[in-house]
Amino acid sequence: MTNTTVTLRVNRFAPRPERNRDRGGSPFARKSSPFGSSAEAPARRRPRGKQWTQDYVIEARPEDTVLDCLLTIKRTVDPTLAFRYSCGHGMCGSDAVAINGTPTLLCTATLKDWVKPEHTVVQTDDEGFRRTDDVNDADDAAGADTANDGSLGVIELAALPGFPVQRDLIADIDPMLDQLKKLKPALEADGVLATTKDGKVDVFEYLQNPEQLARYERLTNCIACGVCEGSCPVFAGGDAFIGPAALIWSSRFINDSRDVKAAERMDTIDTADGVAACQSVRACSRQCPRGIDVGEEMWQIVAKVRER
Incomplete structure (x- = not known):
C-alpha cells in the first residue's frame, strides 16, 4: 500500500515574556492607574508575541483525526508545538480550534472530511517579491501533480476565534x-x-x-x-x-x-x-x-x- 501524507499548516504564536517594569521605586512614579489595577491588566490585554505559519508534512491515513496528526508531530517532529486536549473522544470539549477557518474539535475531525487541495503555488520573482499563481495554470499543473502525488492535501489550523491566544493552538x-x-x-x-x-x-x-x-x-x-x-x-x-x-x-x-x-x-x-x-x-x-x-x-x- 502506498503511503499517503498530509500537510498541517499551523498558525503558531509564542507570547512575549512579560517585562518587569519595577525600576526601583522612583519617588515620581505613579503608584496606581486610573484605568484599573496592574493585576487586572494582564487578563484584559491581548497577549503580544511572535506569530508565524508553519507547515508539517507527515504520513497519515484518511480516517485519522487531526488530533492523531498533532500528537504524531508533538512526539516525533516538533515537541514545542502547543495544543490542548483531554479525553480525545469529543466529550470534554478542551481541544476546540479553527480547522480551515471553522471552529470544531480536533478529536472528531477526520482528515477525509477536512483536508483540502493545495490551490496555490507561491513563487518569488527576480526582485525577491512573492508571486502567487493558480495551480491550475498550464505552466504549473504538471509540477503540482508531481508534488501532490500521494498527498491527501492540506489542513489549516488556528486557535479558536473570539478568544485571546495563549500559545499556538491554545486559546484562553x-x-x-x-x-x-x-x-x-x-x-x-x-x-x-x-x-x-x-x-x-x-x-x-x-x-x-x-x-x-x-x-x-x-x-x-x-x-x-x-x-x-x-x-x-x-x-x-x-x-x-x-x-x-x-x-x-x-x-x-x-x-x-x-x-x-x-x-x-x-x-x-x-x-x-x-x-x-x-x-x-x-x-x-x-x-x-x-x-x-x-x-x-x-x-x-x-x-x-x-x-x-
Whole structure:
C-alpha cells in the first residue's frame, strides 16, 4: 500500500515574556492607574508575541483525526508545538480550534472530511517579491501533480476565534467560563424535603414526566467547548455579549421544572449584553459537536424572556 501524507499548516504564536517594569521605586512614579489595577491588566490585554505559519508534512491515513496528526508531530517532529486536549473522544470539549477557518474539535475531525487541495503555488520573482499563481495554470499543473502525488492535501489550523491566544493552538477560554459562573449554572430547588403520609422521605419528589425532561435534556449535552462562541460574530471574548454558551446553560435551568429560580435567571440575561445582544445570525449552530441546534435554542430563550 502506498503511503499517503498530509500537510498541517499551523498558525503558531509564542507570547512575549512579560517585562518587569519595577525600576526601583522612583519617588515620581505613579503608584496606581486610573484605568484599573496592574493585576487586572494582564487578563484584559491581548497577549503580544511572535506569530508565524508553519507547515508539517507527515504520513497519515484518511480516517485519522487531526488530533492523531498533532500528537504524531508533538512526539516525533516538533515537541514545542502547543495544543490542548483531554479525553480525545469529543466529550470534554478542551481541544476546540479553527480547522480551515471553522471552529470544531480536533478529536472528531477526520482528515477525509477536512483536508483540502493545495490551490496555490507561491513563487518569488527576480526582485525577491512573492508571486502567487493558480495551480491550475498550464505552466504549473504538471509540477503540482508531481508534488501532490500521494498527498491527501492540506489542513489549516488556528486557535479558536473570539478568544485571546495563549500559545499556538491554545486559546484562553476563561472569559466564557467566567460568564457561565455569573449565571450560577446549578439546579436550585426549593429545598423542601418532601415526605410521604407515614413520615418517610418521598424519593419521587423530583420525578418528571417525559415532556418536562424533553424541554432541557438536549441542553445538558453542552460541554462548554466554545465552538458556538468561536462561530458567533457578535461574541468577542469579552463583556460585550454574554455569549451563546452562557445562554444555553441558563436556558437549561430555566426550562427545568425542578428549578425555582427561573424568573431570576431570566432577569439576569434580560440585559443589553444578554439576550438583547443576540443578532440571530445562527452561526452558532453550524458545528456544535454535541448536536445542539444552538441558534434555535437561542431564539427560544430570547422569545421566552421577551414574552414573560
